[in-house]
Amino acid sequence: MKLALAVALLLAAPVHAAPGDAAQAKEMLKRGIAFDTVKGRGKVPAYADYLKTALVAGGFAASDVAIDRHGETATLHLVWRGSGKKRPFAITGHMDVVEANPKDWVRDPFTPIEEDGFVFGRGSHDNKFDVTMAINALIALKSSGFKPNRDIHLFLSGDEETDWKTTEIQARAAKAAGVEFMLNTDNGGGTLDENLKPVAYNISAAEKTYADFKAVVTNPGGHSSLPTWPNAIAQLAAAAVKIDAYRFAPQINEITRASLTAEGRKRGGRTGAAMLAFVANPADPAAIATLRADPWLIGQISTTCIPTMVSAGHAENALPQRATMNINCRIFPGVPVDAVRAELEKVVADPAVKIGTDTVWLSSPASPLRADVMAAVAKALAATRPGLTAVPAMDAGASDSVWYRALGIPSFGTGGLFVRENEVFIHGLNERVRVASIAPAVDHWRVLISELAR
């Protein structure tokens, strides 16, 4: 049923639209949603083929677009050769989407539906929206005869939401191609107020590192009627209390200095004042206390580590032989993962509690703000949302950018979508985007790309 519908959509009559204009972009977004690109469904290659067909119809040579299979998923790589006056840059995005259970949705998540001024569907926002808009901007530029002065690479990954295997492969390819910096379609973007007026734009230039550590206490155990001490559960519990009470030292970087300054001025009040005081003096105890008390801000000024799961004991009447706890950390960019592990051990200060991890967590530095990228974003905003200034931001989550930054490629989330704060449904139910947001987003990418490649 779903497959038949997707095929019917693909065969639908072509829309009469200029190459890369908003009507064509909307059609491409809707058709893209019909590809159920959740991990394990094997639909990413078909979506990649569809995008390649669109790029070729938009004027690119078939030989400029490579699609590589990686198990059930795929990558797409377009190279638009330029004059070579400058080093190449890359645009990235992902073709896969997070699972969506049709039973929980008001409308089928993989049937694109336009209603009440919105396009509904899984991926309508994350990340098919900005992938589609960037592709339409490339098509519009190509058909207008634009000649880039540097190679432009488009890397679309196929497992960003799950395994990141294809991201790693593409980041290495970008490095090998001499890519100087990367623009990620998957983060950054704007905010609309209640009256749909654009009020803010963030360019994502850094991400916290995600890491899980396991704290483990082992004990010979025995019968609970013959107690011995120490008790593994009590030792682990004491460690949990210490980690819970611990606060990592405050830190600041170029990105958070800019974002806290902009947000502090806008917000005002006690929190706004604390943001500005922290920027002026990152050791200001009153400012630190205020920012630490806000769950949205504590992560902006430091590493955070939280006990999130515990498991202990093997029988109701036995001394516990093993007690384990998961500690989830969001690490400030530039801090080595092992330094955080060592700090946790120091905090716990009990040699019986072993803290480790069997995973290699990817960490990446903050990207130094580039004058050319900031100027191009400013131009794109002036063209589409006059009066707005781009503010750098540090994201809590991890995107494809982590892999590029880890290889020394500065990466910037420069998405073109503007949303109301209460209308962000990525990874959630009834994901949607405003139809009115399509035209300015295509323009956003068109100006951004042409500014950086002229």
Ligand SMILES: [Zn+2]
């Ligand atoms: Zn995404």
